[in-house]
Amino acid sequence: MNTKEFIKLCLHKITEFIAPIYFYRKALNIGKGLSNAKIIFLLYEIDKKRNESHWKIFFKNIRKFAGFACYEIGSKNYLEFLEQKKTEDLNHFVWFEAKDLIPLLGGFTDEVLCNLPPSIKLIYFDTFNTKHKKPFFKPGPSPEYFEDFDYLEGAFLIPLAEFRNNKEKIQKDLAGYIKSFVSEYSFNQNSVAHIPRIAFSVDRDYHSSQKVLSSQEDKPKSFVKKPLVSILIPFRDRPELLKVAVDSILEKSSYSNYEIILISNQSKEKETLDLIHFYTKNNPNIKKLEYDSIFNFSAINNYAAKQVNGEYLLFLNNDTEVISSHFLEGMLEYASKAKIGLVGPKLLFPDGTIQHAGIILGLTGMAEHAFKFQKDSDEFTAFGFPNSIRNYLSVTAACAMVSKKKFWEVGGFNESLTVCGNDVNLGIKLFEKGYRNVYLPHISLFHFESKSRKNTKIPDGDFIESMKSYKRYLEEGDPYFNQNLDYKFPWLSYNMSSVPAHLRNLERLKRLKPVLFE
Incomplete structure (x- = not known):
């Protein structure tokens, strides 16, 4: 491909997905000046009088070429440049200094950028990773996820007005200002917009950029005042399961200020009664409650939650086994935060595959666990990693912690x-009260729910009642999912039409390897 053909390819139909702007030094003959560039402004201009829009791309130390409106600016006079009359109508920009981020012009259209409310301070996009050879379809604004993994990747826009209003901070430290700006607004979900459209290609190894979770496991937060945690375990007989669950807490927990509340739902077997007697006699922090009525998971846990002393509640199934010794303090670290509602760990099947890594509304038609049946690994998927801290609408009550105050603030379980559906409903109620629910992959337990067992008979009333709280999210979409993913097999497949045509041919990508910087 000669220079003329390459430029034509890059500029063809700017409002559609086109080839990324791979600026080859040799092909474009722009010399070595580009290798020193570290600041890139990608500014979107809207001419309201002519009802037209186009991009102006500003590089440090690059001259005008190929009809692009490019201007040469120095490393210290960009503020002065942005105040010039010719830039006064520009309203957004992309800033990045990484060599692995390439803009795809078709991702930025009037349709996307002109209909956003003025409160939006940060706009981010999906990306295509050329190293992993797959797209990264991101969730909606997820503060705890962003703390753990930089899913924004620099693929975002910021209103230019923010820079014009903070000249002194920018002049002193542009990179520092960008970092603090993003950190501040990533926690204000009303100020962040996610555009589920691939607008950048990224040549990056996500494994190397992901925070090492083992560091969190080794150094859990220490509490000066250790709040009491009430662990609620409902059961009906099955003493062999209950013993595994309780013994794993007693033997492995590195956090001492807890009480275990064993809630018997009409247990009758002698072996069960003997086991309960043994526990309550030999462990002062283990207590028994009797719920003598037909099974109702919500009613049983509400009944127990009204009688416990703990400041925090941990709902725990009797068919679980603790793996992580720091599971209580690890979950407390998040549950004790003012804006956090439900907190849930990673649950594994006995064979080590994932049973639970958060809950997604709409998955399989109603609600289902994220990454279910997938390997517990760091393998990158189109929805990211299963081993990243993430925000979800809910987590499973097979193991979930919440402050007792917040639990009753939303009326407990329905x-x-x-x-x-009771755990999903609880998560939604907390979310709609302004709390964020969090999944913690560095804390894990076994959940002995058989993959091959037939589904337990679920009352029709549960489906009807669930639909009342699910309806909004089934119609509008789960805010922590991505509409480009397949709702049946999201970790394995996605809507291919959402990927720019030129990126579907990975062999072609090898021939068009970007060399924007060295």
Whole structure:
């Protein structure tokens, strides 16, 4: 491909997905000046009088070429430049200094950028990773996820007005200002917009950029005042399961200020009664409650939650086994934060595959666990990693912690949901109260739910009641999911039409390897 053909390819149909702007030094003959560039402004101009829009791309030390409106600016006079009359109508920009981020012009259109409310301070996009050879379809604004993994990747826009209003900070430290700006607004979900459209290609190894989770496991937060945690375990007989669950807490927990509340739902077996007697006699922090009525998961846990002393509640199934010794303080670290609601760990099947890594509304038609049946690994998927801290609408009550105050603030579990959907409903109620629910992959337990067992009979009333709280998210979409992913097999497949045509041919990508910087 000669220079003329390459430029034509790059500029063809600017409002559609086109080839990324791979600026080859040799092809474009622009010399070595580009290798010193570290600041890139990609500014979107809207001419309201002519009802037209186009991009102006500003590089440090690059001259005008190929009809692009490019201007040469120095490393210290960009503020002065942005105040010039010819830039006064520019309203957004992309800033990045990484060599691995390439803009795809078709991702930025009037349709996307002109209909956003003025409160939006940060706009981010999906990307295509050329190293992993797959797209990265990101969730909606997820503060705890961003703390753990930089899913923004620099693929975002910021209103230019923010820079014009903070000249002194920018002049002193542009990179520092960008970092603090993004950190501040990433926690204000009303100020952040996610555009589920691939607008950048990224040549990056996500494994190397992901925070090492083992560091969190080794150094859990220490509490000066250790709040009491009430661990609520409902059961009906099955003493062999209950013993595994309780013994794993007693033997492995590195956090001492807890009480275990064993809630018997009409247990009758002698072996069960003997086990309960043994626990309550030999462990002063283990207590028994009797719920003598038909099974209702929500009612049982509400009944127990009203009688416990703990400041925090940990709902725990009797068919679980603790793996992580720091599971209580690890979950407390998040549950004790003012804006956090439910906190849930990673649950594994006995064979080590994932049973739970958060809950997604709409998955399989209603609600289902994220990454279920997938390997517990750092393998990158189109939805990211299963081993990243993430925000979800809810987590499973098979193991979930919440402050007792917040639990009752939203009315506890909905007792109309007797078997299924009660945890999702609780998570949604907390979310709609302004709390964020969090999944913690560095804390893990086994959940002995058989993959091959037939589904337990779920009352029709549970489906009807669940639909009342699910309806909005089934119609509008789960804010922590991505519409480009397949709702049946999101970790394995996605809507290929959402990927720019030129990126579907990975062999072609090898021939068009970007060399924007060295």
